[in-house]
Amino acid sequence: MKYTEWLTRTGLLLALTLVIQMLGFPPFVTGPLVNMMLFTTVHLVGWLGASLVGGVTPWIALMRGILPPPLAPMIPFIIAGNIILVSVYYFMLGRNNYLGIGLAALLKFAVLSSGVRFLVELPPKIAQLMQVPQLLTALAGGFLALILVRLLTTALE
Known part of the structure; x- marks a missing residue:
């Protein structure tokens, strides 16, 4: 893919x-x-664009x-979690996409959960937003992305 095409696609995504x-x-x-878009971006423009x-x-x-203002200290962890996810x-792309989604979601969850447990002090209710819900949204986003990529691939053939 040419640089201008990659840049255009990345910008659109x-x-x-x-x-x-x-x-x-x-x-x-x-x-x-949002997680669906991260996974889809990996398919369409690769690691760098998705990152x-x-x-x-x-x-x-x-x-x-x-993102509620009390979560601002979590932004570096959210970015790290997103980059680890992609x-x-x-x-794993092309090897086992389902396992890739599971591992990616689990590692993103680990980064965010560790951030609120060990490094960033947040009120308990706010901290909970960075734990299990993140695992579930990443998993859901991954499976939605597989459907979206399949639809896009079929439509563009």
Whole structure:
């Protein structure tokens, strides 16, 4: 893929992800959809593009009020979790996508959960947002991405 094509696709995927964030859905809808876009971006533009999208979206979520201000100290962990998610999935892509989704989601959960347990002090109710719900939204997003990629592949053939 040429650089301009990669850059255009990455920009479009970032824009779509930001639109999803800004639609104002509740977190249990927005979370899986954003994760779906991260997994889908791996398929369409690779690791670097997906890492860029995963690095920008937490900042936008904070600025738009999607991410509650008390979670601001978690942004580096969210970015790290997103990059780990796309990295693991990228490595597993084509080998076993289902296992890739599971491992990627589990490692993202481990990063976020460890951040709130050991490094960032947050009120318990806020800290809970960075634990099991993150695992579930990542898993849901991964499986939604498989459906989306299959639909895109079929439509473009």
